[in-house]
Amino acid sequence: MKLENPMKILVRRRAALGDVVISTGVLRELNKRHGDNAIIDVATQHPSVFDNNPYVRNVISISEASDSAVNLKMYDVVYNLDDTYELNPDGHFADNYFYRVFGDADVDRSMELYIDQNGEAKVDEFISSIGGDFICMHMRNWYWDLKNIKLEVWLDVINKLYKSNPNLKIVAVGGETDYCMELPHMVDARALFSPGELCYLMDHAKCFVGIDSAPFHVAGASETGIVALLSHMYPNKVLPYRNGVLGDRCKVVQASVECLGCHSRQARPVRQIVCERRDFGCNHLWNTDNIVSAIKEFL
Numbered sequence: 524m525k526l527e528n529p530m531k532i533l534v535r536r537r538a539a540l541g542d543v544v545i546s547t548g549v550l551r552e553l554n555k556r557h558g559d560n561a562i563i564d565v566a567t568q569h570p571s572v573f574d575n576n577p578y579v580r581n582v583i584s585i586s587e588a589s590d591s592a593v594n595l596k597m598y599d600v601v602y603n604l605d606d607t608y609e610l611n612p613d614g615h616f617a618d619n620y621f622y623r624v625f626g627d628a629d630v631d632r633s634m635e636l637y638i639d640q641n642g643e644a645k646v647d648e649f650i651s652s653i654g655g656d657f658i659c660m661h662m663r664n665w666y667w668d669l670k671n672i673k674l675e676v677w678l679d680v681i682n683k684l685y686k687s688n689p690n691l692k693i694v695a696v697g698g699e700t701d702y703c704m705e706l707p708h709m710v711d712a713r714a715l716f717s718p719g720e721l722c723y724l725m726d727h728a729k730c731f732v733g734i735d736s737a738p739f740h741v742a743g744a745s746e747t748g749i750v751a752l753l754s755h756m757y758p759n760k761v762l763p764y765r766n767g768v769l770g771d772r773c774k775v776v777q778a779s780v781e782c783l784g785c786h787s788r789q790a791r792p793v794r795q796i797v798c799e800r801r802d803f804g805c806n807h808l809w810n811t812d813n814i815v816s817a818i819k820e821f822l
Contacts, residue, residue, distance in 0.1 A: 526560045531597060534624075535566040535588050536604040541740035543569045544718060545616050546604055547576070547635045548764075549624050554578040564598070571717045575637035609792035615760050615769075632764040634744035638719040646716065646723050653710055657692035658818065659725050659742070661733030662702035669755060669796045670734055673807040674702055680732075681706070683815045688822060694728065696721060696738045730821035732814070735761050747772075748821035750814065754778035754805030755786045755796055774817040778805035 532553060536546045553563055554577075564581045565573055566588030573579045588595060595601065607619040614622075617632040638646075662677045663670060681693065685708060694710045695703035703711045716724060721738065722745045725731055731742035732750040742749050743763025751762060751773050762770035777783055782799045789796060798804075 524560070529559065530557065530561045530599045532557075532561050532563045533566060533583075533588060533595070533598040533601045534563065534604065535585070535601065537566075537585050538568045540569045540572065540718070540737040541735070542608075542616070543567050543572045544634055544636065544737070544740040544744060546620055547572065547744070548617060548632050549602070549604070549620050550576065550578040551635055552621070552625065552630055569718075571719075572636070574717055574719050575639050575642075576635070577637070606792050609794055612760070612787050612789065612791070612793045617764060631767065633766070634740065634763060636719040636722040636741065636744045638717075638723045642717065642720045643723060646720050649712070649715070650724065650727055653692050653694065655690055655692055656822070657694050657710070657728055658821075659694045659696050659712075659728045659731045659733075659738070659747070661697045661731070661736055661738040662695060663697060663734055663736055664701045665698070667795070668803050668806060669798060670736065671806050672734065672752065672809065676807060676809050676811060677702060678704070679811040680814050680818075681709075683811060684818060687815075687819070691729075691822065694724070696724075697733075697736070730818060732818060749773040750817045750821070751775045752778075752809070752814065754780065754783060757784040757787065760784075760786070774820060776809070776813050776817050779808040779810055780804045 534549060536543050550563055562580050563578055564583060565579050566583050566585055568585055570582040573582050602624045604620050607623050608616045611619050618628040621628040621632055692708055692710055694712045696712050699714050701713055703713055718741050721741050725742050725745035725747045728747045730748035730750055733739050734752045735756050753775055758775045762773050765771035785799050786793060
């Protein structure tokens, strides 16, 4: 069927950045189903996620897509992905998105990020400066303590890894508040790249190492192996869909605590975590030998 006037579709997802990255598969499927019969706009707090995305016409701010916004009336269909998994934490993030939009999740739920030639040249130059094989590591250090891992854990992992792989470089990714040590084998790439550029960087890495975070989901859109350090999330809720498989090329290491998966046991909607141990044990109780072994499987 060919429509004389294409439908105007708006997809909304506010934050955080990783949650927005997960939504990119929805846009691909909307385009697959509607083709030229639909024009797709996105409302988000993280417009860079959609840089160079061939399925998106415009990116607007969340305020422009509020219930009281006048221009919201120009859209024929609005898909609001806010609070989808927050209200259904027993389901996979992407499954929740796809079910809300399409009524099922039996389709390709993989994520996509894009880069232009200038971005590729920028990242290629950075990669050439590294001078050898590298892994990307996100050592998160932000206000939500549950999703941080103590610096001493990271240092133990790095020391053990360096002893057996002295020529391997570690590229620190994430934001400016995240950890990056002044070590001869560590390269600082924090806050340097857009999501698409970071994805392209990870395509060339041996693997990514980190917790459920924005860089984790960017890694899920890339071709690199993933060492997923999980605690409050069960693997079947957060590992990326890749090549039609949940958790393809992913190695999971879980914190050494008895209360794994507490995200599913929180009060709905789940936007913060109340620690059941009351001491955030999952930010320091890790078997670092298991983390190093998982990394080595990708080297």
